[in-house]
Amino acid sequence: xNIYDRSRMAPKTPIKNEPIDLSKQKGCTPExxxxxxxxxxxxxxPDPWTPTTNLKILVSxxxxxxxxxxxxxxxxxxxxxxxxxxxxxxxxYGIVDDSTVDEFEKQRPSRKQKSLGLLCQKFLARYPNxxxxxxxxxxxxxxxxxxxxxxxxxxxxxxxxLESLQLxxxxxxxxxxxxxxxxxxQTLKMLQEAGELQYGELMTSQHKEQDLEYKFGERKKxxxxxxxxxxxxxxxxxxCTSASANSRKDKSLRxxxxxxxxxxxxxxxxxxxLDIAAKILxxxxxxxxxxxxxxxKVRRLYDIANVLTSLGLIKKVHVTEERGRKPAFKxxxxxxxxxxxxxxxxxxxxxxxxxxxxxxACAQYQTSATGKQRFTRHASxxxxxxxxxxxxxxxxxxNSPRQERQDENCSKMINLAAxxxxxxxxxxxxxxxxxISLPFSLLPVxxxxxxxxxxxxxxxxxxxxxxxxxxxxxxxxxxxxSHPSTPAASKTENGKPTLVPSQPFLCFPSSSLxxxxxxxxxxxxxxxxxxxxxxxxxxxxxxxxxxxxxxQKRSSHKCSSPSAPADDEEPAAKKQTxxxxxxxxxxxxxxxxSESPKAESSPGSGCSAAVHLETNSLDLPSPAAPEVANxxxxxxxxxxxxxxxxxxxxxxxxxPGNEHISKENANQPFQPQYIYVQPTTGxxxxxxxxxxxxxxxxxxxAANQMPSLSVPCVMVPSAALASFPxxxxxxxxxxxxxxxxxxxxxxxxxxxxxSSLASTTPVxxxxxxxxxxxxxxxxxxxxxxxxxxxxxxxPVLTRSCSAVKLDSPVCMGHPVTLLKLQQPxxxxxxxxxxxxxxxxxxxxxxxxxxxxxxxxxxEGNQTRNASSVQRRLEISSTxxx
DNA sequence: CACTCCCGCCAATTA
DNA sequence: TAATTGGCGGGAGTG
Numbered sequence: 010x011n012i013y014d015r016s017r018m019a020p021k022t023p024i025k026n027e028p029i030d031l032s033k034q035k036g037c038t039p040e041x042x043x044x045x046x047x048x049x050x051x052x053x054x055p056d057p058w059t060p061t062t063n064l065k066i067l068v069s070x071x072x073x074x075x076x077x078x079x080x081x082x083x084x085x086x087x088x089x090x091x092x093x094x095x096x097x098x099x100x101x102y103g104i105v106d107d108s109t110v111d112e113f114e115k116q117r118p119s120r121k122q123k124s125l126g127l128l129c130q131k132f133l134a135r136y137p138n139x140x141x142x143x144x145x146x147x148x149x150x151x152x153x154x155x156x157x158x159x160x161x162x163x164x165x166x167x168x169x170x171l172e173s174l175q176l177x178x179x180x181x182x183x184x185x186x187x188x189x190x191x192x193x194x195q196t197l198k199m200l201q202e203a204g205e206l207q208y209g210e211l212m213t214s215q216h217k218e219q220d221l222e223y224k225f226g227e228r229k230k231x232x233x234x235x236x237x238x239x240x241x242x243x244x245x246x247x248x249c250t251s252a253s254a255n256s257r258k259d260k261s262l263r264x265x266x267x268x269x270x271x272x273x274x275x276x277x278x279x280x281x282x283l284d285i286a287a288k289i290l291x292x293x294x295x296x297x298x299x300x301x302x303x304x305x306k307v308r309r310l311y312d313i314a315n316v317l318t319s320l321g322l323i324k325k326v327h328v329t330e331e332r333g334r335k336p337a338f339k340x341x342x343x344x345x346x347x348x349x350x351x352x353x354x355x356x357x358x359x360x361x362x363x364x365x366x367x368x369x370a371c372a373q374y375q376t377s378a379t380g381k382q383r384f385t386r387h388a389s390x391x392x393x394x395x396x397x398x399x400x401x402x403x404x405x406x407x408n409s410p411r412q413e414r415q416d417e418n419c420s421k422m423i424n425l426a427a428x429x430x431x432x433x434x435x436x437x438x439x440x441x442x443x444x445i446s447l448p449f450s451l452l453p454v455x456x457x458x459x460x461x462x463x464x465x466x467x468x469x470x471x472x473x474x475x476x477x478x479x480x481x482x483x484x485x486x487x488x489x490x491s492h493p494s495t496p497a498a499s500k501t502e503n504g505k506p507t508l509v510p511s512q513p514f515l516c517f518p519s520s521s522l523x524x525x526x527x528x529x530x531x532x533x534x535x536x537x538x539x540x541x542x543x544x545x546x547x548x549x550x551x552x553x554x555x556x557x558x559x560x561q562k563r564s565s566h567k568c569s570s571p572s573a574p575a576d577d578e579e580p581a582a583k584k585q586t587x588x589x590x591x592x593x594x595x596x597x598x599x600x601x602x603s604e605s606p607k608a609e610s611s612p613g614s615g616c617s618a619a620v621h622l623e624t625n626s627l628d629l630p631s632p633a634a635p636e637v638a639n640x641x642x643x644x645x646x647x648x649x650x651x652x653x654x655x656x657x658x659x660x661x662x663x664x665p666g667n668e669h670i671s672k673e674n675a676n677q678p679f680q681p682q683y684i685y686v687q688p689t690t691g692x693x694x695x696x697x698x699x700x701x702x703x704x705x706x707x708x709x710x711a712a713n714q715m716p717s718l719s720v721p722c723v724m725v726p727s728a729a730l731a732s733f734p735x736x737x738x739x740x741x742x743x744x745x746x747x748x749x750x751x752x753x754x755x756x757x758x759x760x761x762x763x764s765s766l767a768s769t770t771p772v773x774x775x776x777x778x779x780x781x782x783x784x785x786x787x788x789x790x791x792x793x794x795x796x797x798x799x800x801x802x803x804p805v806l807t808r809s810c811s812a813v814k815l816d817s818p819v820c821m822g823h824p825v826t827l828l829k830l831q832q833p834x835x836x837x838x839x840x841x842x843x844x845x846x847x848x849x850x851x852x853x854x855x856x857x858x859x860x861x862x863x864x865x866x867x868e869g870n871q872t873r874n875a876s877s878v879q880r881r882l883e884i885s886s887t888x889x890x
Numbered sequence: 891c892a893c894t895c896c897c898g899c900c901a902a903t904t905a
Numbered sequence: 906t907a908a909t910t911g912g913c914g915g916g917a918g919t920g
Binding site: 315 | 894904
């Protein structure tokens with residue numbers, strides 16, 4: 010039809026809205042020019058658009074007659090067509106096909122004609138994708154409704170979704186302002202980040218997570234109990250958000266839309282099935298499982314999907330799973346978001362959008378300054394991540410409640426994500442109802458505080474430095490209590506005091522492995538704002554010490570240096586991967602493959618990432634190769650173990666996540682402080698500790714909330730270890746913490762033994778700083794040599810680190826019960842801090858990004874000294890204690 | 891029959 | 906209180 014119309018359209022179209030527009034004030038962009046002379050004709054019946062039609066419509070609106078929908082429909086159709094023709098831009102994808110029907114049908118408006126998707130297209134056609142910054146177009150709901158000939162209710166459906174992506178914002182009662190897609194990339198990025206946090210976990214192991222959740226969550230739950238336990242109401246949700254208003258309503262469409270988008274962004278495959286999405290969303294809500302609810306959710310998802318489809322962000326596909334073919338949607342929008350500005354920084358509200366031309370090319374990707382204003386707000390939002398919502402609301406302007414809502418929403422979203430993943434898992438697994446997830450989800454709220462942890466990392470740095478000099482292991486150990494550093498850590502947690510302060514251990518989901526690296530920053534989270542307060546001073550220190558924290562670093566790192574290329578590649582790879590999988594849902598399916606997503610995905614990307622990191626920060630490239638090797642080896646192991654984890658699928662890797670990681674890595678200096686591998690199941694499987702020396706703070710971070718952890722040791726699954734070199738630092742054992750010591754030592758010994766068993770891989774336990782390059786993989790290092798003057802890392806370490814990261818996901822603690830090691834201490838500080846910049850610690854989770862999302866992030870930051878690290882890592886090959 | 895999802899009642903929120 | 910928003914689910918259109 011379109012085509013058909015077009016030919017004629019010219020004449021016809023003219024009208025559309027123009028009159029209206031004019032009257033209205035929309036800022037319509039000039040682009041679309043309006044008008045054409047009119048013509049009429051052709052279809053007498055429907056009466057295509059003509060200028061008059063508008064009038065008619067309006068009139069009809071007024072009159073009851075209007076009601077004839079059919080007529081209207083007919084009328085509208087033409088409109089549609091015309092519009093499309095006019096503004097092809099809005100839709101690229103082939104809507105046309107559908108419409109192809111032609112005029113014949115015009116008459117018969119079948120349901121399709123009335124579809125929300127079509128309506129949305131029409132709606133979008135009215136406004137430029139990239140409006141000039143200067144012009145502000147306002148949208149009057151009434152007008153639009155009348156113009157488009159639909160009830161207002163329908164317009165709300167569209168606008169709500171658009172609002173969730175910030176294409177529009179509500180300014181007043183019946184008024185919305187059109188922003189276009191300038192901010193879209195940022196919005197998506199934010200959503201992606203938020204999604205990773207929450208959903209990322211999904212990817213990883215579920216079970217473990219749960220454990221963690223419990224622990225963490227316990228406290229939180231307490232606060233939140235309502236929601237889960239009782240569905241009380243809507244409240245439940247709100248609770249999460251914490252304060253602010255939670256209008257009950259918020260929940261729906263807008264949030265649902267964001268979550269839905271998050272799922273896509275987090276998903277490797279970029280395909281999300283409706284049922285999964287529905288489940289996830291429901292969970293959030295927490296409702297009981299109702300079947301009816303499910304149906305309702307699905308209905309809404311269709312509504313959202315229609316709008317997103319109109320935006321060209323997704324398309325409908327079918328995935329065939331075990332059970333059969335299921336409807337699903339595939340993300341066809343931008344996947345990567347460029348740097349973005351680092352949000353925070355300085356953007357002032359500059360504002361001008363890029364010229365469209367540029368945009369066209371880059372459009373999505375560009376992060377440039379467009380739309381800062383909002384972003385700022387959002388940024389907070391993003392950064393806030395997990396709980397952000399609670400506390401933060403950056404926006405100064407209270408204006409519209411809606412904004413607040415969004416913030417809240419974000420937080421909610423985050424929470425949701427956590428839930429979702431669980432759910433997903435469950436779903437995949439079979440069971441359905443899980444309420445369990447809740448805790449976690451809930452956490453977020455409280456979690457915020459937890460999240461706040463992030464700051465820690467920063468803090469850490471500084472601390473480290475301070476310590477560095479001294480950096481004796483013991484110090485680290487003492488860390489918990491003692492040094493300032495310690496306190497810092499604790500604080501960071503502050504919100505949570507830690508579950509167990511004393512405890513040395515953390516539990517992690519079995520499946521995953523975690524690596525802790527010294528100096529990690531969490532880059533990603535960088536956004537998170539560290540809490541200003543806590544961090545504040547520290548942060549300052551940190552900054553001083555390490556200039557590069559946060560965003561800046563990253564970006565710079567990435568860009569600069571060799572790493573860059575690598576980065577680029579990675580993404581590409583990722584993309585590819587993504588594309589490949591159409592069918593499977595990334596989220597859901599998992600099953601087999603397993604395991605550590607990291608390994609999987611990463612080999613390529615991961616490696617590169619790792620490398621980058623090294624190179625960048627360390628400048629030690631060599632390790633990479635070895636690392637890779639290690640990784641691979643590890644992977645298998647993981648896989649085995651992972652059986653349980655059904656979820657993580659290799660394939661799935663979160664592309665984005667990886668990317669992020671890589672970035673992070675780059676930033677970071679990397680040395681992993683600890684490596685943790687989780688045994689899949691039981692203890693037996695893994696076990697290793699590494700003593701890492703870390704600054705306590707770092708540890709704590711990692712833990713994420715967990716109690717403070719300074720862990721001297723890490724348990725790693727033997728297998729995993731085998732794959733990579735382990736390092737232990739004996740020093741720790743010593744008494745850092747009084748308690749831990751004993752246990753610790755024991756643990757250590759045990760672990761090692763295990764490793765030995767496993768031992769294909771050499772394990773090293775370093776008592777101190779020995780470096781053994783030996784690590785199987787390691788070799789390459791030499792050349793590059795880490796020689797990290799600054800860092801001190803031994804090559805080995807670096808390698809190991811990198812390897813670790815890549816490979817396995819690290820799991821931090823396991824079930825405590827099992828190991829319960831105590832970690833004595835924290836880690837010693839890292840002397841290295843010398844290099845401020847580099848000192849980031851990164852904490853990567855393997856696989857997807859972090860299942861333990863929070864953890865990672867939190868952790869991210871630690872910094873470690875190379876020395877400390879080295880110690881840990883380095884070791885004599887032999888085990889033993 | 892299953893999948894979509896339009897339609898509009900009516901409650902929650904706002905003005 | 907009236908108007909605006911928007912949750913929700915019946916049930917119809919489509920394949």
